[in-house]
Amino acid sequence: MKEQLQSIKDSALGAVNGCSDLKELDALRVKYLGKKGELTAILKQMGGLSAEERPIIGQLANDVRTAIESAIKDKSDALKSAETELRLKAEAIDVTMPGKRFANGRRHPMNIVLDELKEIFRGMGYTVVDGPEVEETKYVFDMLLTKEGHPARDPQDTFYITDEVLLRTQTSSVQIRQMLAEKPPFAIISPGRVYRRDEVDATHSPIFHQCEGLVVDKNLTFADLKGTLEEFAKRLYGEGMKLKFRPHHFPYTEPSCEIDFQCFRCGGKGCPMCKGEGWIEILGAGVVRPEVLENCGIDSEEYSGFAFGIGIERITMLRYEIDDMRYIYENDMRFLKQF
């Protein structure tokens, strides 16, 4: 029996060693150690042994079992860690890749437009900065002069995590972070995702994207804002693009405006796409209120600034004549492969 046990041990260890996947390893465990396994079969014959032989063979059988069990465990650990390594490799994201590119080399229309937008503003001397999506209420509201109880801050319009933390409803929060982090002059844009309690329709989604812009320097006026945005629109859409500046109210700018771009569908005549208006709302903007600058420790006697927020879905739709925002999110290849 000693020889039999030794040969089971040798063959089991050899098989385990050469095994290359977890399923196969499990089959080996059953083959050698299972209820109907080879080792069990030997042990069943132990009844026929003499009283002196029994403990010796019993001990040997135990040693063989332990050796096989530990070889299986080592192999299983090694296979699992190799599997994890492979999975991590497969799931790894190449952060040096320029935006997301599909396997066929095409890109999502939002990424194409976003890259163009960044190029245009970089060309005008702006830096691109990032800001958190899970944000403190003081940056999203309070320091932008939208204190609790302000009508522009209806808590039901937002997604709160705690009383003081929420999913940002606007990228304007980055303005505050920028002004606290750096001394003027500066010119930044900050594209990113924002969240609102909006119903989904052809032009609305509870998750969408904005690009914030902020310039703080000496002697800036509304004229600088107007010139900048007109230049931006022309570079993105060509010389013919017309803009309409409409007076509006934002708590953190004065004067404030909304800016509409002429409807691509009807060229301004009025159609279902622009809801008969001839124009599509693309931006909110204004001259930064001195209180906002002072809140961030910037001397409002010396410096002034202008700011704007661009809807990225809207400029993408206008650019590619997409008449329903839902196409942008649905990832339907029939839509995506056109870009």
Ligand code: DAH
């Ligand atoms: N935050 C505004 C919105 O979400 C857009 C906006 C308006 C941004 C005026 C600004 C600004 O920077 O000055 O509708």
